[in-house]
Amino acid sequence: MVGSTDPPGTAPEIAISDTPADPANSTQPTPTDPPGPARTWSLLREWSRAFVFMLLALILGAAVTIVGVRAVVHQLETTASQVRLESRTAATLAAAVDDHEQLGHQLLSGAPVNREAFVLQQRDISDLFGHAAEVLPEENGMQAALRQARQDWQSALAARGLWGDQVLELNGNHVAETPAFATASKGVRDKLIGIQSSSLEALDRGLVDTGDLEQLLIVARTGLLAVAIGATLYFRRRMVKDLMRPVNSLRRGVHKLQAGDYSHRIDIARRDELGELATAFNGMAAALQDSHATLTHRATHDALTGLANRAALTERLAGSFASGSDLRAQHEGLLFIDIDDFKDVNDSFGHEGGDELLVQLAARLRASVRSHDMVARLGGDEFAVVVLDNDDGTPATGPVAERIYETLIEPFLIGDHPLSASVSIGVAQRSAETADATELLRQADTAMYAVKHGGKARYEVYSREGNQPRRQVRPSLSKQATDNSS
Numbered sequence: 001m002v003g004s005t006d007p008p009g010t011a012p013e014i015a016i017s018d019t020p021a022d023p024a025n026s027t028q029p030t031p032t033d034p035p036g037p038a039r040t041w042s043l044l045r046e047w048s049r050a051f052v053f054m055l056l057a058l059i060l061g062a063a064v065t066i067v068g069v070r071a072v073v074h075q076l077e078t079t080a081s082q083v084r085l086e087s088r089t090a091a092t093l094a095a096a097v098d099d100h101e102q103l104g105h106q107l108l109s110g111a112p113v114n115r116e117a118f119v120l121q122q123r124d125i126s127d128l129f130g131h132a133a134e135v136l137p138e139e140n141g142m143q144a145a146l147r148q149a150r151q152d153w154q155s156a157l158a159a160r161g162l163w164g165d166q167v168l169e170l171n172g173n174h175v176a177e178t179p180a181f182a183t184a185s186k187g188v189r190d191k192l193i194g195i196q197s198s199s200l201e202a203l204d205r206g207l208v209d210t211g212d213l214e215q216l217l218i219v220a221r222t223g224l225l226a227v228a229i230g231a232t233l234y235f236r237r238r239m240v241k242d243l244m245r246p247v248n249s250l251r252r253g254v255h256k257l258q259a260g261d262y263s264h265r266i267d268i269a270r271r272d273e274l275g276e277l278a279t280a281f282n283g284m285a286a287a288l289q290d291s292h293a294t295l296t297h298r299a300t301h302d303a304l305t306g307l308a309n310r311a312a313l314t315e316r317l318a319g320s321f322a323s324g325s326d327l328r329a330q331h332e333g334l335l336f337i338d339i340d341d342f343k344d345v346n347d348s349f350g351h352e353g354g355d356e357l358l359v360q361l362a363a364r365l366r367a368s369v370r371s372h373d374m375v376a377r378l379g380g381d382e383f384a385v386v387v388l389d390n391d392d393g394t395p396a397t398g399p400v401a402e403r404i405y406e407t408l409i410e411p412f413l414i415g416d417h418p419l420s421a422s423v424s425i426g427v428a429q430r431s432a433e434t435a436d437a438t439e440l441l442r443q444a445d446t447a448m449y450a451v452k453h454g455g456k457a458r459y460e461v462y463s464r465e466g467n468q469p470r471r472q473v474r475p476s477l478s479k480q481a482t483d484n485s486s
Contacts, residue, residue: 086136089135090193104118104185105178108160108175108181115170122157122163122164126150129146133146133147156181160174166230248277257285266284302376305362305377309377312376313378314437320437323438332389333396333429334385334397334444335427337385337423338452340421345421349447356415357421358377358381359408369400370388373385374386395429397429397461404425405423423457425451426460427447448460448463
């Protein structure tokens with residue numbers, strides 16, 4: 001089962017045991033099993049008297065702590081953030097005013113200054129004043145101080161012909177006015193510095209007195225300690241009986257899963273929360289078993305065609321040669337199949353077209369064999385078929401090869417294009433002299449390459465005296481692919 005789906009108050013009845021579940025047992029829990037019998041015992045009810053005092057102390061202490069601390073932290077964060085913003089805004093504005101003042105002194109003294117840049121700087125400072133007006137609050141006189149500072153700044157510039165387009169018409173040496181201009185600019189900066197000081201004063205006023213909260217937290221924590229000591233003595237006795245043994249059973253179950261025994265299940269012996277935990281464990285074990293089966297299938301099957309892969313074929317052949325195997329007493333043959341001129345298909349139709357041909361050919365190969373034969377894709381355009389002999393002991397490799405060629409009569413359809421394809425098949429028939437699976441594979445491979453060198457599009461059976469051609473079939477794939485593509 002994936003986990004307990006019981007509503008509160010229900011759980012299946014169980015006896016805790018480490019006996020592995022029988023995979024063939026139809027009563028084994030599955031993810032779709034219905035809820036178990038109603039819960040008849042509850043650890044929560046059993047320990048409610050001890051919990052009520054503990055929970056009250058925890059809730060009270062947690063509530064006071066959370067509310068108090070969050071209130072302080074929130075106020076500090078809000079105030080600090082606002083103060084940082086206000087201070088940074090005022091400082092930026094003061095620095096800009098100071099830089100502008102220095103350029104103004106140079107203009108008054110007749111020094112060469114880019115007057116258009118001076119006017120643009122004034123506009124930027126005006127924008128900074130506008131931004132500061134959006135940031136600074138009305139309280140504490142900050143907005144009033146900002147407006148006064150802006151007015152004084154503009155008046156100081158205008159009085160000396162430095163405001164806006166006036167500066168473009170300023171001529172001569174006005175150095176005598178620089179002291180008064182410096183005094184006026186200093187007044188503006190002092191007002192901006194005063195705004196920063198007001199922000200710091202607001203931070204001081206925003207801090208709360210945490211003394212009472214600290215005392216309350218001490219009392220709450222002391223109470224929690226007392227309750228915890230009493231609860232510890234109580235739960236220490238109950239833990240061994242009601243918790244440790246079931247938990248140890250779960251631990252042993254986990255070890256079995258780690259060792260690869262995915263069929264292991266825990267028998268449920270309690271109708272309480274621990275029983276529900278055991279049910280959830282069984283669900284997890286079932287999910288792991290399913291995942292392991294899925295991964296095993298992926299490891300032994302080709303992702304493109306769904307056929308068995310080379311590893312599965314090798315395991316099947318090795319098993320049939322193993323001592324004590326039921327297949328050892330039977331004779332079998334191996335077909336080694338290679339698509340003729342497969343590279344021309346990839347060149348003409350692309351790799352997607354080549355993959356489509358492989359998928360369609362795999363389907364035809366499956367349709368050509370019997371249920372107890374095995375079709376595998378070895379990789380690329382190579383396939384293999386393990387063919388068991390007929391019940392009367394006669395080889396079945398020839399008829400299977402004939403059926404494969406019969407399925408190739410009808411062209412394949414790659415996209416909207418028909419394509420006639422041929423294959424070269426090497427056949428190896430197992431005999432008493434065949435030492436092992438590796439030799440059988442080598443024999444089939446040798447026969448297949450003999451077909452390739454002898455004209456393709458046919459099959460040959462390996463013999464120790466030499467390969468014997470058995471059938472000539474349709475023209476090679478290279479010519480057909482060329483004809484179809486043209």
